[in-house]
Amino acid sequence: MATPLSTPGPTLGVVGGGQLGRMLAEAAGPLGIELVVLDPTPECPASPVCRDQIVGEFDDDEAVRELAERSDFLTFEIELADPELLERVQEETGVPVHPSPDTLRMIQDKLVQKDALTDAGIPVPEYRAVDDADELRDALDELGSPAMVKAREGGYDGRGNAPIESPEDAEAVLDEIGGAAMVEAFVEYERELSVIGVKGADGVATFPAGENVHREEILRETVVPARADEDVRRRAQEVATDVLELMDGRGVYGIELFQGPDDEILVNEIAPRPHNSGHWTIEGAVTSQFEQHVRAVTGRPLGATDRRSPTVMTNLLGDVEETQPAALRGVEEILGTSRAALHWYGKRDARPLRKMGHVTLTGADDADVEDLLARVRGLRDSATFVGQD
Template sequence: MAAHCRRFWESLSADTDNRPAMTTLETPGSTVGVVGGGQLGRMLAEAASPLGVEIVVLDPTPDCPAATVARDQIVADFDDGGGIRQLADRSDVLTFEIELADQTALEQIGEETGTPVHPKPSTLETIHDKLVQKRELADAAIPVPPFRAVEDAEDIRDAIDDYGAPVMLKARTGGYDGRGNVPVESKADADAALESIAGPAMVESFVEFEREVSVIAVKGDGEVATFPLGENVHVDEILRETIVPARSSETATERAYEVARDVLSAMDGRGVYGIELFETPDGEILLNEIAPRPHNSGHWTIEGAQSSQFEQHVRAVLGWPLGSTELRSPTALANLLADVEESRDAQLRNVDRVLETPGANLHWYGKREARPGRKMGHVTVSGRDEGATVEALLETARELERAVTFRS
């Protein structure tokens, strides 16, 4: 089996007879209820359809991105108990594509209606607060950068004394796509940095890394699978590009999978987990963050792997056997961010450049408003021959990303 791709059974005990019994599955007929109807919900619905699985989403935005491909949309807030109950009544299993889902409501309504929730709401409780997340992972012996809670600016200055400058100040809740992450270069910057967070915060040692990598991992019914290791490029803390396979050594790659499997052991419930990691110059692997759902750094799997992260998530939450995560071909991904100075109607131009390029694929997320820096879609470029290198594929993806525009 390739070093960058693992699939194995986790026995409930050493006795193989204790593995989960395979049941007879039927399709069509199953319905998955998804809290959140953004681009992830849209791509979940696209992946579910060939399996005969219907998707119903709950999202407060009328005609949300997932609405055009999902079976139906319930228009309600992510913490609306009545809306979540309606979703549960229509579904065989509940899941979520956004961490704003209310874990208390999911847990209570899941129990009252008998509708299983995956991943478990307790996982959301861990993920919501980055400080709680880091503490629980550290307690599980998972390698993380040095960190501490922050009550005031003096705590940041103390961290600089202990960790050296710069340090990374993070909002404990609500941050995503770089929002809520503030590098603090010196003690003099501590007060302004904390004020910009405007809420509970934590601080981490700044990691000098060789590259940022991620493992898209799947926890099934007694079964675990991992996709090939991806290498990620962030700009201003926002994911811009992913290439697969990562340009990591075999030793660092194997270590990344070890950490990912340990992370899955600490998580509760079936589904896809996006596990972001730092690879240091000496090959050490440190955990950055976890997303208990399909992840932007796994979008390449739609074209680049035998089965996508979205198909795997649908299979996993339903308790179905997982698909193959083997690499089809080296793949590069470039996110399409709105290159506008102020909000405007979303209209992507020059898409013919993508469509006429061999091996290139365009993914449009269905968002109606282009806001500065907002993720609107992505482009993937897959190798069409054995000589394709990830460097060449990435350069093509960058050229295509530069070619398309939201400007008139």
């Protein structure tokens, strides 16, 4: 018989204390669950809202063991966590890690990730592993060009990705990637979609499909519902559910997809954690992705994933030319707008294009998302990190 749940609840240890850790702590508090985070940056963004921070590197054996000793469950909010260390600590201490270290290991290598998806019959763009310039040129003969070359490990927010226009550029592009790589065929996609999925002790669930707008390889906006036919949105959730069945371990997964030719849904990449494209769920869904992650990894029942209203989210990026102390000016319009919500990540320094916060705008049931998108862009542009004379 399962042990009855109670509140206050367990302590959740999180590897990583950035903005995702901060929002996890904000969601955990009302459930009676406290967080301890491990992060190398003293007074990291999560520190003001969690019980405590352990200052240490993500692969620091002693620090991760201390985190386990102080926690009932372990999770991570960054893929730079060390799966081998987490696996060892789980085995030696008995503190469960979710999602599983095996899942983290698989997702950390984009080629291994794509192979696992392909073996499971989940549709992905055509791809090839490439170890040198000759292999890249051969792959382009098969896949065509332009194409996208991706570092197998360590890439995020567009880092580690490089477009290639011609086989003549093979050596230069691989030098830019700087390590083991793979190449993907260019997809003439209609739009990029994302589905936030969650795997809990009581099953799996998906949030409605959102549409992502990127510029310079960085997510700028998410629009929910996605501006696609209902059948396309439903198919995206179906593919995301197939992905969840493949994943090992409880938690939230950010699943990025392409709406390709003839409305085919292709999986781009998976994040084994809450995702930027799911920030809309804080105001726009019955249960946020962050609360869902806390519920899932601690073995609690999942909440409802229904959308409350049409919702758009825009990132607040550093609009500075060089690093400077972070002070967001001109927030009056955001704070004075009905149905707008400002989220500040607590980072000390603004850097060019660094994610510093986000703004969410919700609408009535019959709201036009195009109108919401235009309005939220205006709110975003009303604020700046640039100093005033």
